[in-house]
Amino acid sequence: MANLSYAVNEGIVTLVMDRGENRFNPDFLGEYGAILDRIEREDASVLVVTSAHPRVFSNGIDLDWVLPVLRSRDTKSFYAYVSLLASLMRRFTLFPMFTVAAINGHAFAGGAVLSCCCDFRFMQTGRGYFCIPEVDLGVPFLPSMIAVLKKAMPLSTLEELQYTGRRLTGEECRAMGIVHTACPAGTLMETALSFAGSLRKRREVISEMKHVMYRDVIRAMDEEDPPKIEAGWHTWFMDIAL
Numbered sequence: 001m002a003n004l005s006y007a008v009n010e011g012i013v014t015l016v017m018d019r020g021e022n023r024f025n026p027d028f029l030g031e032y033g034a035i036l037d038r039i040e041r042e043d044a045s046v047l048v049v050t051s052a053h054p055r056v057f058s059n060g061i062d063l064d065w066v067l068p069v070l071r072s073r074d075t076k077s078f079y080a081y082v083s084l085l086a087s088l089m090r091r092f093t094l095f096p097m098f099t100v101a102a103i104n105g106h107a108f109a110g111g112a113v114l115s116c117c118c119d120f121r122f123m124q125t126g127r128g129y130f131c132i133p134e135v136d137l138g139v140p141f142l143p144s145m146i147a148v149l150k151k152a153m154p155l156s157t158l159e160e161l162q163y164t165g166r167r168l169t170g171e172e173c174r175a176m177g178i179v180h181t182a183c184p185a186g187t188l189m190e191t192a193l194s195f196a197g198s199l200r201k202r203r204e205v206i207s208e209m210k211h212v213m214y215r216d217v218i219r220a221m222d223e224e225d226p227p228k229i230e231a232g233w234h235t236w237f238m239d240i241a242l
Contacts, residue, residue: 003028004035012196013044013097014189018052023062024110029084036091045203046196047095049118050102050189055128057103060110061085063240070237078234085110089148090221092117093214096207098199102192103170103179109133113145116152119210121179122192123170130178131167139236143224147217153178 003019015035019028039047051057069077092099092114101107101115105128112132115121123130132149134141141149141162149158157176160166174182183191211218 003031006035006039008042008044010197011044011046011200012193013039013042013047014193015039015047015049016052017049017058021053021056021106022051022058022111023064024058024060024085024088025062025065026081026084028062029081029088032088033084033091036095040096044097045201045206046098046100046199048100048102048189048192048196050104050192053105055105056111057101057105057107057128058111058114059106059108060112060114066237067240070234075234079229082229082233086144086221086225089113089117089144090218093148093217094207094210096203096210098196098201098206100192100196100199102188103128103130104188107131109137113141113148116148116178120195121152121173122181122183122188122195123173123179124185124188125170125182126185127170129167129169130173131165132161133165135163136165138239142220142228142233144217144220147220151214151217 004015004017006013006015022028066078066081069081098120099118101118101121103115103121103123105124107115107128107130109132112130115130132141149162154177157178161168168176168178170179170182173179180195181191
């Protein structure tokens with residue numbers, strides 16, 4: 001069964017992640033890239049992404065894949081994986097359609113970052129938390145991940161979340177400027193799709209705007225991440241792996 005599927009209706013693409021907790025491993029990331037290739041060729045102007053899991057949007061990096069790789073000292077495979085993850089984040093950040101994350105459950109770590117790559121976020125209330133727990137895991141984000149988070153929320157909010165690992169409800173995310181709307185149970189997709197329907201803009205204009213708006217994110221990906229990676233970013237994971 002496919003881990004990702006999509007449908008197009010009146011210029012809106014709805015992409016559904018359906019790989020359990022939607023943790024990122026090489027297979028999932030490869031499939032993600034392929035389906036985004038297909039979506040980009042569709043006659044549409046908005047991409048709405050959500051999850052089939054009843055309680056989880058995405059829990060980010062698949063540690064069940066990453067940690068055995070690092071235990072075996074296979075840093076080449078790990079950094080090939082990091083490259084795939086960076087490619088997905090870049091793709092979402094610069095995608096030539098408006099992107100809307102319909103967060104229907106937990107968005108943790110890399111899953112939270114993925115939602116922040118999107119242009120707009122909607123989150124269901126009463127189910128799931130938004131959290132960046134890397135301070136407790138002992139793994140600092142790469143510069144590009146921080147740049148993505150900065151574009152999506154006020155700096156004071158990012159400081160609090162990054163330094164405390166605090167979990168936020170949908171209502172708290174709305175109050176702290178992370179999500180556009182906090183949606184009562186059962187209304188998330190209807191609300192997100194209704195908003196998406198108001199975003200029928202020319203794709204070439206959207207694309208140009210994103211390349212200008214998000215150039216700090218791309219600079220971080222292209223110029224700041226490589227030296228951090230080359231200096232041994234994988235070693236931050238070793239306390240978890242051993």
